[in-house]
Amino acid sequence: MEARGKMNAFQRDVSKETLFTSISAGDDAPKGACTLQKKSPKLCGTNYPLSIAFIVVNEFCERFSYYGMKAVLTLYFLNFLHWDENLSTSMYHAFSGLCYFTPLIGAIIADSWLGKFKTIIYLSIVYVIGHVIKSVGAIPVVGDQVLHVALSMVGLSLIAFGTGGIKPCVAAFGGDQFEEEHASERSKFFSVFYLSINAGSLISTFVTPVLRGDVKCFGGDCFALAFGVPAVLMVLALVVFISGSGLYKKTPPRGNILLQVCQCVGFAIKNRVKNRSRLIPKREHWLDWASEKYSKQLINEVKMVTRVLFLFIPLPMFWALFDQQGSRWTLQATKMDADFGGLILKPDQMQFLNPLLILIFIPIFDLGLYPLLNLCRLNFTPIKKMATGMILAALAFAAAAIIEVKINERDMPKPVPKESFLQVLNLADNKVQVTVQDRDLFQQPIETFQDPAEYLKLILSGKQQTLRFNLQETPGPASAFNYTVEEKSVxxxxxxxxxxxxxSRLITDMQTKPGKGMAAVRFINAWEQNVNITLGGQEDISVNKSYGVSGYTTLERGNYNTRKCRTETGEFSLDLGLLDFGASYTVVIINASGNTLNAWKSEDIKANHIHLAWQLPQYLLISAGEVMFSITGLAFSYSQAPVSMKSVLQAGWLLTVAFGNVIVLIVAQAAPLEQWAEFVLFAGLLFAVCILFSIMGYFYISVDPEDLKEKEEKGEMEMPSNMINLVPKKAKL
Incomplete structure (x- = not known):
């Protein structure tokens, strides 16, 4: 689903002009029978090594595994571990951030020790173990809450290490399978690889929420199955990859360039500090202080890389917004109407829109929008594309904020300290006048069996207070009742x-909407017999006679027309009608007529009234922003670094994703805001960062590392520290 995960496919030898090549493009390979060469078997009639089929299938299964598990992760924290929304969001982004820190470890292991093949094998085993532990931790009967949390954290840590560790290896290993003379086939392989990532993401983000919500196990959502199926897919990914072992071209580890860069930078800083007080001629660039130990070529290449890495500094803010599709946007979807004409979407299923839209937008942008802009002679440079992507993401969050405000219009009021809320359910024969502490809150008599207009506020003198309620039936005498009311209660x-x-009787109400888009219902028995109600698949609900009150029961949204009810005199049916998304109901059983119980239903918390389709604009905006920002950004950064340093830039790119998740984690924990205000904050921050990035991009001068290398080899030029004089000013991006 996420762009940075998808774009990790393009780690080696990707054309700097574009990272997406049409699969339908012509193939120059000779057609004919399959050539099963001894060293490098080919696919039938092509120059594609047979081994890449195993790699592509492996990547599809691995991405299905990762995105499928991640699609239901926020709701797992919220509904299974019973964490609040802020903690659930923080843990989701902590896991996502860890997944993009660990590729550095995987790259070092592969390049310096095990090689890509063994690294993929060993870390995939770690990956599988993590999935198994995570699945076991989602089984309710396995231990208590503490054990569930422990297993979940261990499982997620192993998954993060596994998926992050193999991330920089798989695509590069696929590129290694091609001969140097088959560069065009290699480029098309990356396109197939990219599509396999999106296919795995698209299918898994639609299927795993179904496994979670539609399949019931242990009396509730089947998170164990939703995590278990991705675990099976990861096992399959490992088996498929090992099956192709005899066909792979395996290159030995050749040393990690990232370590060399870090050592060069570290030595330059150390040498500069060491000689600060000595009378040594100043050097044009701070990296020139590494010249005593490292070659001029390495130093110049590190200079080129640091220029691009400096331009990366504002980028994490984009990922801070982008990654919230799986956290805040999913939580928003739980408070919306998900009925699409009889098709009920799960809130976590909306994430499938991103990979779907990406597959649609890439050819539209590459084959339509960008060529059209070129025909109009508009200089839509990479920096401008990335800045536009940031603006689109910010607009997506502005749209999300508007939706959140509309959702809150029918939400429950939230009492503050020294405050509580009250509604009156008049089940008497006539209108009733209600005063509290001799204050008439309701202004006029309350009709019998009529939905309360709204909750009214009670002002208390402390954390709790005993209040006198005066009730007078019209006509009839007045009666007084004393009840102790606690602050911040309903x-x-x-x-x-x-x-x-x-x-009268004072009962406590539900204060927030039922989670997951469920409906909640409770019963008041105004009849003279005890009633036992069966709500399909739920435990029986017993309600005592003479105004007994049941607890709340949460149900899937649906029509509950013929529910069986057992009483002292026989069995009756009860028609509850539609119990809608996010609503809370009070059902009063009045009497019986024939074989039916008569009941009155009050909607205490209003149903979700904003349709889930209203999230489509924000998904459209952020997906278009992803195409313009992520694909363009990675292609641009590759074009600005020499071949030996492309892996360093890949590591830098992944770190921007990790730090973006850290930003969300900090905001969720350190600055708790109303959700709409948090969306506005993120949108505003990204707009500000976009301005900063545009200013930095204006002063950035594009270079061609290969041309620069040729000039250096000929001794025609030295590399200045700021690169300003290397190209004409018109080459600004």
């Missing part, structure tokens, strides 16, 4: 007739 006052006089 109540219903039931008013009814008992023994010919008015009576």
């Amino acid at each position: 109540y219903s006052l039931i008013v009814y007739k008992a023994g010919g006089s008015i009576s």
